[in-house]
Amino acid sequence: MELSEHLKTLLRTLPERPGVYHHIDKDGVILYIGKAKNLKKRVSSYFHKSHDSARLSMLVRKVADIQTIVTETEFDALLLENTLIKKHQPRYNINLKDGKTYPWVCIKKERFPRIFATRRRIEDGSEYFGPYASVKMMYTVLDIIKEVFTLRTCQLTMDQSAIESGKYRACLEFHIKRCxxxxxxxxxxxSYLADVQGARQLLRGDLKATRERLFGQMMAHAAAQEFEAAQFVKERLERLDAYQSKSTVLNPALGSVDVFSLLSDAEYGYVNMLHIRDGAVIQSFTLELRKRLEEMDSELMALGLAELRERFPSEAKLVLVSHEPEVVPPNVEVVVPQRGDKRAAVELSERNARAYRAERLKNVQLVDPERHSDRIMRQMQKDLRLPFEPRRIECFDNSNIQGTNPVSACVVFIDGKPAKSEYRHFNVKTVEGPDDFATMKEALSRRYTRALNEGLPLPQLVLIDGGKGQLSAAVEVFDELGLRGRVALIGIAKRLEELYFPEDPVPLYLDKRSETLKVLQQARNEAHRFGITHHRARRSKSSLSSALDGIPGVGPATVQILLETFKSVAGIRKAKPEALVAAVGAKKADAVRLALGQG
Structure with missing residues (x-):
C-alpha cells in the first residue's frame, strides 16, 4: 500500500510512549481508537505488514490522518481508550454500552438517611451501590436490609426543630417494629447512623462486621437484663445468618475477591464479573463486546476488566481471571487459578457467561434467524480453519451387516440446517464383502462424478463419518476428480469426536459445548439415521422376498401382490386358502401354499 507523504511524516514522528491513537478518514471521521504500550511501534505495524483480515485491510486503506494522546502508563491508556470508544463509537471498534439504565441502591445524603432503589444518579453527595443487572437481586438485598436494620422509609425532612416540636407522628412501620x-x-x-453503616457494609458484602455489631448489642441487652430488646436483636441476627447461608455458594475462606471470565466466539466476547465477599456472590454482571478487528482473548479480557471495574468500583485486591489480560490494573493482584476454591469461583463465573450467551443467542435465533445462521457459519469457518464459510455441508456414512446389503447415505446441511429434499442414498454395486473404505470410495465417486458432469452445486465441506482410513479413501477420490482444494474434507471419529484433516496426523478436538461440533455431530447422526433406515428396508425386503423366490409360476409381480395384500410371509402363511385364491388365483395360490409347506 502506497502511503501519503502526510502519513509517512506522522509515522516517523510518533512518540515511543504509552498512549491512545485515533485513525481518521479523509472526512475527519474517527474510524478506530486503540491503545498501545509503544505508540510508534503499534501504529506503524498497521502500515508495514500485510493483513489477513479483510476488515483490517479496509480500515488501513481508509486512514488519512492519525492523532495520538500520550499517557503515563499502559493501564491509563486502556482507561482512556475505554472512555473515548464510548464517547465516539467508532465504526471499527468493539461496541461498549455504558449501562446507565440499570438500577442502583442509594443511601441519601440527609439527616437520618433513607436507603432506596433508583435509576437516576444525582451528584448531590449521596452514595450509590450497583448498578444491578438483576432487579430481583437488588430487591432481595433491600428486603434483607429492611429485616435486619430499623431504617425509615418515609420522605419527611427530619428537621430537628420539627422533631422537637412534635410535628411528626410515628407511622405503621414503627408499630410493626421496622422503624x-x-x-x-x-x-x-x-444509633440510626450505626444501622446505616451496617447496611452500607452489607451492600459491600461485609457481613462479618455487621454480625459482630449485632451480636455485641444482643449481649449488652442481655447483660442489662433487657431481654425483650435482646430477643429483638437476636431475631435480626438470625435473619442475617439465614441470608448469609442462602447467598454463600463458595468457600468463605476466599474472603474479598473479584472474578472475571471470558467466553469468546467469532463475533462476540462475553466478560462476566462476580463480586464475592466471604463466599457469597453479592454482584454479577456480564458485558457483551462485539468484535471488530479479530481481537485476541487477552485484549477482550483487558478491556472488559477495565470497563467493569470502572462501572462497579471494588476494594478487592485479589482478581481471579479465566484468561491473562493484556494489561493488568494497578494495585491489584491478578491470578489465573488452576485448581481449588479459586478455580471453582472462576468456573462459576464461566457458567454465568455461558448462560448469558445462550440467552442472547436464543433471542437472536428467534428474532433474526438469518443473523444466527451467519454467526454459526463464521464460527465454523474459524474453528475448522476453512478458507470459506461451510454454507453447504454433505456428510457420508456407510451401513452393512457382514458385507450384506451395503448402502451409503449422503445428507445435506445448508446454513447449518438439514435440507432433507437433497438427501441421497447409494446401493453399493461394485463392493463385495465388508469393505468400508471401498464402499466410501464408490459413493463419493458416484456422487461427485455426477455433480461435475451435470454442473450441480458442490459443497464447501464434505464430512466423512470415520477416522483416518475412511478419510484416506475420500482423499483418493477427490484427487482423481480434481476436487482437492475446491472442497474441504474432514473425518469425524465417534469415540472421542476427533476431527481428522487430510495430511495432518494430529486430530482436532473441539469443546464439547462448541456449536461447530454440534452441527457436525448433527450431520453425522443424521447420515447414520438415514443410512441405517435404508439398509434395514433393503435387508427386510430381501428376507421377506427370499421365501417366495423360485416358486414355479410365481413371478415378481405376484410376489409384490402377495406382500401388499398380506404384509409379510407370516401373513401369507396365516391366510385362508380362499383369501389367497382371491388375491392371485387358484393355481398360483396352490403353488404358494405348497412352497410354504401348507399344501
Missing part, C-alpha cells in the same frame, strides 16, 4: 420512629425522637441520630 424506631426517629421522627418522634425515639431514636437518636448516632
Amino acid at each position: 424506631l420512629a426517629p421522627c418522634e425522637g425515639r431514636q437518636d441520630e448516632g
